[in-house]
Amino acid sequence: MHGGDIYSHNKKVIDFSSNINPLGVMPELKEYLIKCFDEVSVYPDIKYRRLKKNIADYLNVEPSQVVAGNGAVEIINNFILFFDRVVVFTPCFSEYVLRAKALNKEVRKFKYDSNFEIAIEELKNNIRPKDLIILGNPNNPNGKRIDREVLINLAVITQEKGAFLMLDEAFYEFCPYDYDSIELLKNFDDICIIRAATKFFALPGIRLGYAKVSANWAERYKEIELPWSINSFADAATEIIFKNKDYIKKSKEYINEERQYMLNILSKIKNIVAYKTDANFILIKLLKYDEDFIYNRLLEKGILIRKCSNIDGLDKSYIRIAIKSREYNDLILKELIDILGE
Structure with a gap:
């Protein structure tokens, strides 16, 4: 129903299903x-x-x-x-x-x-x-x-x-x-x-x-x-x-930079449409495969994403990913390219 369910998996995962500030707690x-x-x-x-x-x-x-x-x-x-x-x-x-x-x-x-x-x-x-x-x-x-x-x-x-x-x-x-x-x-x-x-x-x-x-x-x-x-x-x-004005400013700047970085790369990946976003997450339309296939392939790599078919108005052709650290963002982008092609 919601993202962030890291407890249902018998291994450590990188959670792209919940949309939390990657700079973490002050x-x-x-x-x-x-x-x-x-x-x-x-x-x-x-x-x-x-x-x-x-x-x-x-x-x-x-x-x-x-x-x-x-x-x-x-x-x-x-x-x-x-x-x-x-x-x-x-x-x-x-x-x-x-x-x-x-x-x-x-x-x-x-x-x-x-x-x-x-x-x-x-x-x-x-x-x-x-x-x-x-x-x-x-x-x-x-x-x-x-x-x-x-x-x-x-x-x-x-x-x-x-x-x-x-x-x-x-x-x-x-x-x-x-x-x-x-x-x-x-x-x-x-x-x-x-x-x-x-x-x-x-x-x-x-x-x-x-x-x-x-x-x-x-x-x-x-x-x-x-x-x-x-x-x-x-x-x-x-x-x-x-x-803490410094934390607020740095967080906004960081997310803005990473959002543009991810959208730019996602736009070049075949078989998906990444929707423009103003937030710290990205909705993706799958033109090949479905949410279960992508979810399971990424989970094998220790990456948890949000399936969207239980969201009213969407179906199994959508997934959602959070914006995280550059290291993790590069990781999921690489995996999506490997699965779907550049």
Whole structure:
């Protein structure tokens, strides 16, 4: 269902199935969390004042506009509770639909076009009041972000229809954005913009998601969120991760360089189409063989990739790979060339 399942294999693998910052955890964070170890003996602040202040400073918003959770999925799950129907474009992150179905909500699916663009008019003609529209920005699994003017148009349509727009920006920091959606959409109330520490700060085990909403929605969210859903280490980590500007800058520069490097080489490999991406992963269409064949051949070499046939809207002719260190990137590129031909 998800990437990152390194535990189902009886050998060590290089994990290209999950999309974590290859620069890894900040060294100073490890040291700081060890110093904070005694915090596990007391409950975290139930209002998470320190955490929300640090997130607010990082996002350049007010603490009253911040909600947080045990990963981005918890925030997605909780917001679904407020709405009658969930609207998505496929292919998309599977949890949008799975969470909606688990909560007995109706799901309305639209399809991206062949270029992974949103059919604005179709959406406009079919959404209704109390719809929750969830869009990846950039979208997972293809990594394409929403163009600036399209996003503004989406916000206007959502407002006019009495619906609510949720942007899942878990991969935001990896992208070469020409806008900040939080600033761009600051005058719209019925919008939730979610980000996470998981991917960019290489902390999937800590589980910290956060979002910017209006102060009114933040108050409503308090009524349904679980108490103490964020652990002490995640709370403490916000004292470090958002303030290390050097790490943030180096990570963005590194991913941008490796993304261009990999896309350039992939474009020269026969029998595949590598889609342009703004994120730290690449969706590949297989014109020869299928996901099982490529998956198994790479696994023999100790390389784990993401099969995509369980993603709504894709089939067995797609795989997804992460962007990792140059050493590992060269390794998977060499193996793909050997399998598929230059």
